[in-house]
Amino acid sequence: MVVGDVTTGTELLVIGGGPGGYVAAIRGAQLGLDTTLVERDAYGGTCLNHGCIPSKALISATDVAHDAGQAEDMGVYADPAVDMSTMSEWKDGVVTRLTRGVESLCESAGVELIEGTAQFVDDETVRVAHGGEGQGSESVAFEHAVVATGSRPVEVPGFEFDGERILSSTDALALETVPDDLLVVGAGYIGMELSTVFAKLGADVTVVEMLDDVLPGYEDDVAEIVRERAESLGIEFAFGEAARDWTELDDGIRVSTTDENDDVTEYNAEQCLVAVGREPVTDTVGLDAVGLEPDDDGFLSTDSQARTDVEHVFAVGDVAGEPMLAHKASAEGEVAAEVAAGEPAALDQQAIPAAVFTDPEIGTVGMTESEAEEAGFDPVVGEMPMRASGRALTLDEREGFVRLVADADSEFLLGAQIVGPEASELIAEVGLGIEMGARLEDLASTVHTHPTLSEAVHEAAMAARGEAIHTR
Known part of the structure; x- marks a missing residue:
């Protein structure tokens, strides 16, 4: 039986149930708005279902196995066996628990949940097409709308994802067997995180990158530590090469790359993971019907209140531009809901932290030394190497550092770059x-617990002031 089109109304309509969307919906409901959330895939969005959470679950699980097998210096002798199917089930269980939690939180807050794909009809209405044959559609009239449709993996021409030979990050996280040979296209944070996971699981991993090092956008000494650790795991790198095409073999694929001289190199692998970045999903919601047009990169322009050029339509998360981070999306979602509810809210963060869950981890916030100079500051830098940290040594982690950047005259903190265990924390x-x-x-006079990794932050502050105790 086909369900006919019905029309309902809501004060706040949120399109997309990821970290930006579901937070906006819950906050809107908390503030008394009649709120409706439309999600076409799974609550929690890419982050909970196909990105942040499953990837970190696999990183943690593979670290357990790898660390146990590499602890002979500590007197621990082990040869762990990994059951990838069971590991995948555990990872999926974590994801399911969190996504169900999001759905429950929304319902408890009084958010109306609709499953389907929303498209704007005009600047006051969307039509939601329900999945499945004969499920029909419904129209929802709104006073305010929040576009929170997230992002998707970028496809390289000729390397369209098929889930078998050519994998997206989503496909890679769903694998239940470890490929013998994995070719990874892209050495950004996604490529490096997943390369490390599969190398620790026993795959022979080769990474092809167009640029001359891993982790574009990070300082050279940060990237160097991560690359050298990856090389120690057996990961091989081919820099200055771009993936051109591929052919299928009886037992895998052959990928051809070209360099700046058009020289061709071929790589044989069982599977190829393409991880060259993500792009905003702004082409599925009929933005032209509401009078909005994304920029050349697919992003929607927003102001400090997360408003688009249409005053009662907001955009949050990956669709609203860089940085494409879940916690940034959540902060924007809160502001959008509060503004819709008439609250005097605005985005006024001084700096948004970022983390990369490579081995070792990377945590950054604010400016680097060179960025501070470009901004007109006279920066002073203080650094504490992890090899001088008692807690890092007890974890058998010697590589990395804590680096603080401050203004020399005022001593105001401007930024930090941390490489090492628990850098994300x-x-x-x-x-x-x-x-x-x-x-x-303020940091130097704050007593930090001993022995902890956080003492390195304290010591870096002391070093920047010329008062270091534990480093030269």
């Missing part, structure tokens, strides 16, 4: 410091 202290307008003296 350590960066939060500096992020808070920047947001609060802290000075080097």
Whole structure:
């Protein structure tokens, strides 16, 4: 039986249930708005279902196995066996628990949930097509709308994802067997995280990258530490090469690359993971019907209140531009909902932290030394190497550092780059410091617990002031 089109109304319509969308929906409902959330795939979006959470689950699981097998210096002798199918089931269980939690939180807040694909009809209405044959559609009239449709993996021409030979990051995270040979196209954060996972699981991994090093956009010494650790795991790199085409073999594929001289190199692999970045999904919601046009990169322009050029339509998360980070999306979602509810909210963060879950981890926030100079500051830098950290040594982690950047005259914190164990956690202290307008003296005079990794932040602040105790 075909369900006919019906029309309902809502004060706040949110399109997309990822970290930006579901947060906007819950916050809107908390503020008393009649709120409707439309999601076409799974609540939690890419982050919870196909990105942040499943990838970090696999990283944690593979680290357990790898670390146990590499701890002879500690007197631990083990040869762990990995059951990839069971590991995948555990990872999926984590994802399911969190996505169900998102759905439950929305329902508890009073958010109306609709499953389907939303498209604008005009600037006051969307039509939601329900999945499945004969499921029909419905129209939803709204007063305010939040576009939170997220992003998707970028496809390289000729390397369209098929889920078998040519894999997206989503495909790679769903594998239940480990390929003997994996070719990875792209040495950005996604490529490096997943390369490390599969190398630790026993795959022979080769990474092809157009540029001359891993992790474009990060400082050279940051990238160097991660690359050298990856090489120690057996990962091979081919820099200055671009994937051109591929052919299928009886037992895998052959990928051809070209360099700046048009020289061709061929690589045989069982599968190829293409991880060259992500692009915003702004072509599925009928933006032209509401009078919006994305820029050349597919992003929607927004102001400090997350509004688009159409005042009652907001955009949050990956569709609203860089940085394409889940926590940035959530912050924007909160602001969008509060503005829709008439609250005096705005995005005024001084700096947004970022983390890369490679081995070792990377955490960054604010400016680098060179960026501070370009911005007109006279920067002072303080650094604490992890090899001088007692806690890092007890974890058998010697590589990396904590680096703080501050203004020389005022000592105001400007940024930090951390490479090492738990860098994703350590960066939060500096992020808070920047947001609060802290000075080097504030970090240096704060007593940090011993023995912890956070002492390296304290020591870096001391070093920037010329008062280092534990480093030369």
